[in-house]
Amino acid sequence: MTDDLLSRHDVLLADLDGTLYRGADVIPGAVEAVRGAAERGVPTVYVTNNASRRPSEVAAHLAELGFPADIADVRTSSQAASAMLAEQVPAGAPVFVVGTDALADEILTRGLTLADSADTAVAVVQGHSPDTGWRRLADAVVAIRSGALWIATNVDATLPTERGPLPGNGSMVQVVRTASGAEPQVAGKPAARLLREAQGDAVRPLVVGDRLDTDIEGAHAVGAPSLMVLTGASGAAELLVARPELRPTYIGADLAALNRHPAELVPGPREGWRVDAGPDGLRLSGDGASAEPITDALRALCATAWEHGAGRVTAEGDAAARALVELGLAR
Incomplete structure (x- = not known):
């Protein structure tokens, strides 16, 4: 019987950009690693803070790259945020959306409605959209200062692009935070909600990611071990000065680490x-x-x-x- 890292777990909770692919390019060996895990009975749930795309779009993109993925295998921060909203506001409540149509669709699937203006909003949900402008942010501030519940899909300060790191949802959240004086509830990593939903009925999850302040800190939040891969955002310099809550259980050059003994990776x-x-x-x-x-x-x-x-x-x-x-x- 194989005694490697993969054998110790019953699901992989894998980040996407920087872990499985970079931009449009698959990280070498990632497809083989995920497919190999599936063949051994360890499924991968694809967990992303990106709230700008529908789960179906994420699954289609992964499948196009060669990963075994369908809609049920994808968990996004927009799904977690909409679930949090549905638990805290009445059915049919009007929600002011700062984000893409994909985020708005998730709100509608939870039996909520879309607020036409800040004046009618019971809640505000904020996710990344490259088209978010000042007026939308200003209306969100007005709604929040009037008492609306505020949920952010994630607070990633940057997002990876072919042009390098660019402002992410967290940067836009900071604008609203500064102007409103309020603090949002957070659905995505490193908050626990998204990873807990992704874990489902699994009892031995392994969080796999490339970013200390989302993937690895999120693993700590749910009490799960983590594998940090050196193919994306965080590197050696950040690892050396990482606070305890940002330190991974295992360090691997890439996803091939799944096939090595855990003692070799700590x-x-x-x-x-x-x-x-x-x-x-x-x-x-x-x-x-x-x-x-x-x-x-x-x-x-x-x-x-x-x-x-x-x-x-x-x-x-x-x-x-x-x-x-x-x-x-x-x-």
């Missing part, structure tokens, strides 16, 4: 590497004589940094210097 001492902590920071030395030398160097660095603090990272020897360059830690 932060800690690694064969071929030595990390010394001193008053000036961390010093990496060794020859990296392992199957995965660069990621092993990061696992060793994280363990020491989380115990003693990070500070400056330096290298002793050519192998260590190359590792720091590849990890983006070289000065």
